[in-house]
Amino acid sequence: MNAVAPFEGIGVRMRRKEDLRFLSGKGSYTDDMSRPNQTHCVFLRSPHAHAAIRSVDTAAAAAMPGVVRIFTGADYAADKLGGVPCGWLIHNKDGSPMNEPPHPVLAHGKVRYVGDAVAMVIAETREAARDAAEKIVVDYDVLPAVAGINEALAAGAPQLHEAAPRNICYDWHIGEKGPVDVAFAAAHKIVTLDLTNNRLIPNAMEPRAAIGEYDAHSGEYTLHTTSQNPHVIRLLMGAFVLNIPEHKLRIVAPDVGGGFGSKIFHYIEEAAVTWAAPKVGRPIKWTADRTEAFMTDAHGRDHISTARLALDKDGKFLALHVQTKANLGAYLSTFATSVPTYLYATLLAGTYTTPAIYAEVTSVFTNTVPVDAYRGAGRPEATFLLERLVDVAARETGIDRVEIRRRNFIKPDQFPYQTPVALQYDSGNYFATLDAALASSDWAGFEARRAEAAKRGKLRGIGISTYLEACGIAPSAVAGALGARAGLYEVGAIRVHPTGSVTVLTGTHSHGQGHETTFAQLVADQLGVPFDKVDVVHGDTSKIPFGMGTYGSRSLPVGGTALVKAMDKIIAKAKRIAAHLLEADVADIEFDPRAGAFKVAGTDRSKAWGEIALTAYVPHNYPIEELEPGLDETAYYDPKNFTFPGGCHIAEVEIDPDTGHVAMINFTAVDDVGRVINPMIVEGQVQGGVAQGIGQALLEACVYDAQGQLLSGSMMDYTMPRADDLAPVSVATHTTLCTHNPLGVKGCGEVGAIGSPPAVINAVVDALRDHGVRHLDMPATPAKIWSIINTRMAAE
Amino acid sequence: MYDFSYHKPSSVADAVKLLAADPDAKAISGGHTLLPALKHRLNKPTSLVDLSGIAEMKGIKREGNAIIIGALTRHVEVANSDVVKGAIPALAYLASHIGDNQVRNRGTIGGSVSNNDPAADYPSAVLGLGATIHTSKRKIAADDFFLGMFTTAMEADEILVAVEFPIPEKAGYAKMKNPASRYVMAGAFIAKTASGVRVAINGAGPCVFRQTAMEAALAGNWSAAAIAGIKQDADGLNSDIHGSAEYRAHLVGVMAKRALAAAG
Numbered sequence A: 001m002n003a004v005a006p007f008e009g010i011g012v013r014m015r016r017k018e019d020l021r022f023l024s025g026k027g028s029y030t031d032d033m034s035r036p037n038q039t040h041c042v043f044l045r046s047p048h049a050h051a052a053i054r055s056v057d058t059a060a061a062a063a064m065p066g067v068v069r070i071f072t073g074a075d076y077a078a079d080k081l082g083g084v085p086c087g088w089l090i091h092n093k094d095g096s097p098m099n100e101p102p103h104p105v106l107a108h109g110k111v112r113y114v115g116d117a118v119a120m121v122i123a124e125t126r127e128a129a130r131d132a133a134e135k136i137v138v139d140y141d142v143l144p145a146v147a148g149i150n151e152a153l154a155a156g157a158p159q160l161h162e163a164a165p166r167n168i169c170y171d172w173h174i175g176e177k178g179p180v181d182v183a184f185a186a187a188h189k190i191v192t193l194d195l196t197n198n199r200l201i202p203n204a205m206e207p208r209a210a211i212g213e214y215d216a217h218s219g220e221y222t223l224h225t226t227s228q229n230p231h232v233i234r235l236l237m238g239a240f241v242l243n244i245p246e247h248k249l250r251i252v253a254p255d256v257g258g259g260f261g262s263k264i265f266h267y268i269e270e271a272a273v274t275w276a277a278p279k280v281g282r283p284i285k286w287t288a289d290r291t292e293a294f295m296t297d298a299h300g301r302d303h304i305s306t307a308r309l310a311l312d313k314d315g316k317f318l319a320l321h322v323q324t325k326a327n328l329g330a331y332l333s334t335f336a337t338s339v340p341t342y343l344y345a346t347l348l349a350g351t352y353t354t355p356a357i358y359a360e361v362t363s364v365f366t367n368t369v370p371v372d373a374y375r376g377a378g379r380p381e382a383t384f385l386l387e388r389l390v391d392v393a394a395r396e397t398g399i400d401r402v403e404i405r406r407r408n409f410i411k412p413d414q415f416p417y418q419t420p421v422a423l424q425y426d427s428g429n430y431f432a433t434l435d436a437a438l439a440s441s442d443w444a445g446f447e448a449r450r451a452e453a454a455k456r457g458k459l460r461g462i463g464i465s466t467y468l469e470a471c472g473i474a475p476s477a478v479a480g481a482l483g484a485r486a487g488l489y490e491v492g493a494i495r496v497h498p499t500g501s502v503t504v505l506t507g508t509h510s511h512g513q514g515h516e517t518t519f520a521q522l523v524a525d526q527l528g529v530p531f532d533k534v535d536v537v538h539g540d541t542s543k544i545p546f547g548m549g550t551y552g553s554r555s556l557p558v559g560g561t562a563l564v565k566a567m568d569k570i571i572a573k574a575k576r577i578a579a580h581l582l583e584a585d586v587a588d589i590e591f592d593p594r595a596g597a598f599k600v601a602g603t604d605r606s607k608a609w610g611e612i613a614l615t616a617y618v619p620h621n622y623p624i625e626e627l628e629p630g631l632d633e634t635a636y637y638d639p640k641n642f643t644f645p646g647g648c649h650i651a652e653v654e655i656d657p658d659t660g661h662v663a664m665i666n667f668t669a670v671d672d673v674g675r676v677i678n679p680m681i682v683e684g685q686v687q688g689g690v691a692q693g694i695g696q697a698l699l700e701a702c703v704y705d706a707q708g709q710l711l712s713g714s715m716m717d718y719t720m721p722r723a724d725d726l727a728p729v730s731v732a733t734h735t736t737l738c739t740h741n742p743l744g745v746k747g748c749g750e751v752g753a754i755g756s757p758p759a760v761i762n763a764v765v766d767a768l769r770d771h772g773v774r775h776l777d778m779p780a781t782p783a784k785i786w787s788i789i790n791t792r793m794a795a796e
Numbered sequence B: 001m002y003d004f005s006y007h008k009p010s011s012v013a014d015a016v017k018l019l020a021a022d023p024d025a026k027a028i029s030g031g032h033t034l035l036p037a038l039k040h041r042l043n044k045p046t047s048l049v050d051l052s053g054i055a056e057m058k059g060i061k062r063e064g065n066a067i068i069i070g071a072l073t074r075h076v077e078v079a080n081s082d083v084v085k086g087a088i089p090a091l092a093y094l095a096s097h098i099g100d101n102q103v104r105n106r107g108t109i110g111g112s113v114s115n116n117d118p119a120a121d122y123p124s125a126v127l128g129l130g131a132t133i134h135t136s137k138r139k140i141a142a143d144d145f146f147l148g149m150f151t152t153a154m155e156a157d158e159i160l161v162a163v164e165f166p167i168p169e170k171a172g173y174a175k176m177k178n179p180a181s182r183y184v185m186a187g188a189f190i191a192k193t194a195s196g197v198r199v200a201i202n203g204a205g206p207c208v209f210r211q212t213a214m215e216a217a218l219a220g221n222w223s224a225a226a227i228a229g230i231k232q233d234a235d236g237l238n239s240d241i242h243g244s245a246e247y248r249a250h251l252v253g254v255m256a257k258r259a260l261a262a263a264g
C-alpha cells in the first residue's frame, strides 16, 4: 500500500497545471496553428466612421502577386445569407420589441464605424494580402458621424440605421415607478448624482484570430477561433448566419490568451473566413494585429446616468431612481442589449435594503465599435453608480460613510432577500466582509497616515465600496422569458478510464482562469483520483457535449456543479459495481474518496477505485443483466438562481498636487465568493480584476473625436495598467455558502473589476475633500486631477 | 512592412555613400523607432542602411572637459557607464529612465537625437548641456541642431557619429511621463555650465526648447526661489487627450523645480 497521498481536493493551493505550458511557450493558440495549404486573409477596413459606399474597385488589387480571391460586401450579400445576430431581445417600456438593425458580415452600402470591414483579401501570405488591400479603391460618400450618446440622441443627429429611428435601440425600464415617486415626495433628503461610466477597450493579450476550412469530402466546416464559448459560436454562425447544419460544423477554441468578455461574441471575421473557405477551396487564416484589436474588439461600459436617492432622517435609503443612457456602438454585438439592462439595473439594490427602485435605460447606436460585455458586464456600472451615490449621500447627510452603509445593509437573517429589481439574493454577510476589510486596511488609523502624507505635501485619501454582484446568470426559463435567446445551463462529463485516470469534458472554456486545475481538484476531491491523473478537455465542439462556455463567472457555479452531478452518477454506478464484487448490498457500500476505496460498511472489506474502473470496462465478473458496462457519465445543470458574491473593497491613494498624479498606496479586498476551491487561483482572479478596476478608475479612457475617429487607438494613447500603477492588493475571503448549488460556490472572476472602481474614486474624492470636489468621473488622470485642483486654486 | 533591401556598411564613409545614392534609403540603428513605423507601414524606405557594424560610432570616452558618446551607444550603456556616472550623473540618470529594459537594450543615443521626437528624453540633455553633435560632415552646436518636430539640421545623407557633452558643474533632470506611452509629457534638464546656466524643456512643446527666463533667473540666483514665480507660457505647447497646453505649461515649472533639486 502507498502512504496516504497529500490531499489535493477542495481548499488546497494546487499549482496551476496549465502554467508550465503557458509559461514555457508551449501553449497552442489559434495563431500558432497552420492548416495544410492555408491562405491568409486581411480585412480592408473603413477609415470613416460613417459613409455610403459608392463603389468598391478590386481590379488592381486582384492583379497583385499572391492574391487568391477578394470578396466585398456585395459578394456576401449576393449569397443571401444572414448577418450576425443579437442574442438577447429587449422590450421597450410599451412592450414593443427593440429595434434590431442588421449587422452585415461585410459592410454593404454603408460603413458605420472606423474599422467596419469592407472587403476581405485572401492571399498566399499576410503581407501579400496587405499589399493588395492597399490597392482596393473604395469610393466613399462621407456622412456626418456621431460618437457620443447625447450627440446621437440630439435632434437632427446623423442617423445610423433605417431600422432604428433617432438612433434608439430600446427604451426599457425595470421596477415600479409609483412607489418610488411616493417615497421621493416624502423623503427627508434627496441626493442626486450625474455620472459617466467610461468606455474601455479590453485588450486581451492574445489578439483575435480565426482559421476557416472546409473539407469537400465530408462536407464539414471547421473554424478555429479565439472564443470563450465555441458551442455558442457554432449555434449562432451555423443556424443564423451561414446556414450550416451543426453536424457539419466544428468549432475549436484552443488555448485562448485572455478574453475578459471580448471573446464571447460571434464576430464577423469568424463568419467571413468560414463562408469563404469552400469558395477558395483552401483554409483561410486571419489574425488581428493590435491596431485591429483596438478598432474592432467589442468595447466595454460607456454609460451616462443620473441617479437620485431618497433618504429618511436616519439616513435609511427609501427609494432610488436611475436614468441611464448606454452606448451600444454601431451594431448589436451578441449580448450587447442585455448588459445595460438585465445585467445592470437588476443590480441596483446592491447590498442595501432600498425598498423601491425604478430604473430607465435608453440604449443608442453611435458610429463607434460595438459595445458589449467586458469583465463584470453591467455590474461594474451599477456598482460604480451606487457606491458613488452612497458616498455622496454620506457626505450630504453628514453621516459617516461606513455607518450609512451599515444602516442600510441587508442583514444576515434577511436572506433569502427579494430586491425590488427582480433578483432574490440567497446568502451573504456584508457586515462580516466590511468589518474584515476595515480591520485589514487599518481604516481606523487612516487619519494619522493622512497627516503624515500632508507633511510630505501629498493629499491622501481612503475609499470604500461594499458591493454585490450576480454570477452564473440563470435559470434558463427566466432568462428566456426576459428575452435571452440562449440556454444558460452547463454540461459536464466525467470519463473514468479503465485504469482509473479521468478525463473531464466541460462546456465551459478556460482562457486564463485555471479551470484545468480547479476542475481537476474537484475530481480529486470527490472521486479521490490523484490530481495528476485528471485532465480537462474543453473548447472543441467535436469533443465535448453542447455547453454554453465561460462568461459571467459561471464556470464553477454552473459548470462545476454539472461536473459534481456527473460525479455523483459515477459514484452511484461504481457503488453498484463494488457491491457486486464484494457480494454486499449497494446500500451498505460506502465510498471514501480520501482512501480511494469502496467499503462494506462496518467491515474491513473494500475494493480500490482502480479495480472498480477496470471491472467497468473488463466486465468478466459483472452484474451485466442489471448494469451497463463503462464508467462515463454526463450531467446537465440549469441553476435555480444566480449566485451572489459580494464584499468590501478599500483603496488608499496619495495625490501629488503638483502633477495631479494619483498613486495607489494600498488596496484591500475581502470578498465572499462562496466556497473556495483553490485559494491561490481566487487570489489571482481577484488581483487581476482589481488591476482592471484600477485601470478603469485611474488610467483607461477610450476616446473618440466628434468625427468618430478613435484617438486612443494604440498603447501609445490608451493607458493599460502596468505593475507600477498598482498597489499591493491584499485579498481575503469570507465565506457564506451559496444555498442552491451543491458546492456552495459563487464565482470569483469578476468581483475584482466590479468592486474596485468606486473604492478608488471614493478614495480620490476623499483625498480632494478640501478642494470642494463632490464627484469626478473616471479615469482620474493626472491632467484631470490637476485641472480640478488648479481651477479651485484659481477661484480662491 | 514593405519590402526593402538591406545594407550593412562597416564605415561611416560607406554608409554615407549608400544614403547619398538613394534618396529613399534610411539609416537604422537600434530600430526601436524605425521598426515600429515600418511595421505599421508608415514608412516605405527602398533600402535600410544598418549602422550597427560601424566601429567608429561606438564607445564612450572622456576627452578633456567633455564626454564623447558614440552614436551607436545604447541607452543601457550610458546608464551604466562609470565615465558618465562620474562626470554627468544626470545624463546617466536620464538614460536609465528611457522607456523600459527592452528599449534601453536596443535604442541608441544617435537614433534618439537624430529622430528628435518632441517627447524623447535625450534632446533635453543635448540642449541643456550645450552639447556638440558630430556628424559625418561637420560639428553642429545643440542650439542649431533641433529645428522642429522630428526635424534636425542634418541632411538626408548625413549621419550622426557622436555627441560631445561638456562636463557641467551641476546638472539635473526631471520628467513627467505620459501615462500611456511613458514618453515625456514635460521634462526639464537644468545645468550650470562653464558657458552659463541652461534650462532645456522637452515633451511639452513640438520641439525641445530653452527656457530663457529660468536661465536668467538661475544665473543670478541658483535656487528654487529664483524660478518659483516664472510661469511657462502655454502658447504653442502640445495639447492632446493626455493633457492641455496649460497643464504642460504648469508641469514645466514643476519639473524645473525638481530638476534643480536633483542638480543640487
Ligand SMILES: Cc1cc2nc3c(=O)[nH]c(=O)nc-3n(C[C@H](O)[C@H](O)[C@H](O)COP(=O)(O)OP(=O)(O)OC[C@H]3O[C@@H](n4cnc5c(N)ncnc54)[C@H](O)[C@@H]3O)c2cc1C
Pocket (backbone or CB within 6 Å): B026, B027, B028, B029, B030, B031, B032, B033, B034, B035, B036, B051, B071, B097, B098, B099, B100, B103, B106, B107, B108, B109, B110, B111, B112, B113, B114, B115, B119, B120, B121, B122, B158, B159, B160, B161, B181, B182, B183, B184
Ligand atoms: C516601447 C518604446 C518606448 C520608448 N520610450 C521612450 C522614452 O520614454 N523616451 C525616449 O526618449 N525614447 C523612447 N523610445 C524610443 C527609443 O529610445 C528609440 O530607440 C530611440 O528614440 C531611437 O533610437 P534607435 O537607435 O532605436 O533608432 P532607430 O529606430 O534605428 O532610428 C530612428 C530614426 O533615426 C535615424 N537614425 C538612426 N541612427 C542614426 C544616425 N546615427 N544618424 C542619422 N540618423 C539616424 C533613422 O533613420 C530613423 O529615422 C521608446 C521606444 C519604444 C519602442
